[in-house]
Amino acid sequence: MNSVTKIMINKKYTLAIAPVILLIGLLGACKKFLPTDRDTFNTEARFTQTVYMPVLGRTTLMSNNFDAQSSTLPLTFKIVNPRNSDGLIAPELIKPFDVLVWKKAYTGTEKTLAEIEGKRVVEKHPLFEIREHSGEFIMWAAANDRILTSLPDSGYTFDVEVTNNGGRRYFNNMKLQPYKERASEPNSKDPITGGDLNRQITPTGIFNMIGERTNTVLMPMDMNVYMKKVGEGNSLTFRFQDTVFNAINPNKFNLTNWNTLVHGFDMEKTDTYVRYKVAYPIPLVSIPTPYTTLDGKQASLSFAYERLGFGGIKQIAGFLFNFNIYQQGDWEIIFWFNRDNPRFENE
Template identity: 75%
Template sequence: MNSVKKIMINKKQLTAVCAVFVLLLPVMFSACKKLLPTDRDTFNLEARFTQTIYKPVLGRTTLMSNNFDSQNSTLPLTFRIVNPRNNDGQVAPELIKPFDVLVWKKAYTGTEQSLAEIEAKRAIEKHPLFEVREHSGEFILWAAANNSVLKSLPDSGYTFDVEVTNNGGRRYFNNMKLQPYKERPYEPNSMDAVTGASSNAPIRPTTVLNMLGERTSTALTANDINVYLNRIGDGNSLTIRFLDSTQHVINPNKFNLTKWEKLVHGFNLEKTNTYIKYDVAFPIPLVNIPTAYTTIDGRQAQLIFSYDRLGFGGIKELGGFSFNFSIYQQGAWEIIFWFNRDNPKFENE
């Protein structure tokens, strides 16, 4: 009987102890949490910008990337441009003031079927002309920054600082430089990058293949073709013309194998005996991705003109040339190809 009582008492004591233990669990757990190491963001003081002087070309939207080494700092980092100033140390309001810039809201693919479809993928937003992407450290100079808005070389340009933070720390990178080059509305060109003056050196096609001269029957080379890119007014168009050695018009139909519908990403093709014209969106190319209208790397548009003729013995010969280019300024543009020494031989033997 006594043993039964003891067991009952022990059960009561055990129940009381368990109740106390349950009540103490949160306190014990909290205490353990304080003793355990916690995950904290780290900011490695060795983190750095790998490039501190930036020299983009005005008039082009330029992304300056792969320029920050986080040294395994905890991501995301947050970047902010602070204290942008002129070379005299005064605030540079032109770098702070928001401007209208054209921003892609949907991806351009190169398969769009109209100007309206392209423009529906872009929108105007307010941005500083020069800014840093918040979590990557990449800098952007927007195309709206032109010669009339920002200073350019040989002026020493602008100095700015960048604040980089995460929950583990903060650091300022001081006295970074923005020293843009003057606008060059198209590539290739003969303009000096610093002064903007033209050397008048001729622009040549990119390749010439199996073209013979009409009078000389000698091979035509790139030196036998001058290329001129001219902005002739406002608008959204690109016109292509060919001139012979006496500067008379060559009928574009002579380049009979040219795929005019696929030549540029343009619309409302106007094909005449004197020129080819397209409605186009600018810049050309619109973005740096490979499409049916660009070079393999997507950095330039590519024009390919070709034709065939019967040579000696009735053998079919293929000839033609290509021209890689970019145009950054909106307008009505024309590209003229002048055969300066001899005309292409289009006729059969």
């Protein structure tokens, strides 16, 4: 092949690849001008709830309250400009307080009080705050009637700033109207005034209990339940009283599983009471455990006994009580039989 032929072949090759090189160059240049992906903030995004009414003294999570409407996540939420009913800045909603925060999951299988307490720590938080990227509100149990105003006061007004890289929006004049603190459930307190309604608290249920004197079936209204705080420790005591307020020996409830009645420790059982060391609140979190209702929202007690009825037929009887205690202390729950005493003896 002579030199002329080589030159002609090289020219053809150069002409052939030149459009390809040009196309690649143009694509590279165009790439610089293509629009980059940007976060979007849908103008239809909204809070589905604008008035929040938690009960003071209880850690309450208020969730499923924001509809992002296809806005790019994560969004960032911030409470701004909290005001009291006079329209003035409310420092009590901004100031950090000591609150108990779980750092490890509570399971209901903890073997000691120290093991439970080792799973939570004290942190500084505003009493009412919004979770940064979910929009959920949380009222901490440290909030009480001595710090925050509650109904019937109109409460607080606040705004929420919501942002992402695509935009910013303010949701104005949202409301916080807490109910007054009620340290236990069930209770006889008016949720707005806090006054005593003088309402009877009864067991959740009674089964097969027969009156000793009347020989009639006992009903929930035949019992009063009293829940009271008597000290500042960490204990829970159960007492049973007959119609004239004499103590009923807990051993008469001979089918009761005292070791798993509550998630408590160092049980002390006497002829007049049963006492445990416990962590508060009760239940500690809203998950099902052997000590709670099926939904985990309340502690569940079962007191039972057996006796022989007519014809030597075995009868199993007792009662149930579901409850909450939100405030730390030495608490007593007293069960008083107001109409007739249960018959524990065999026929």
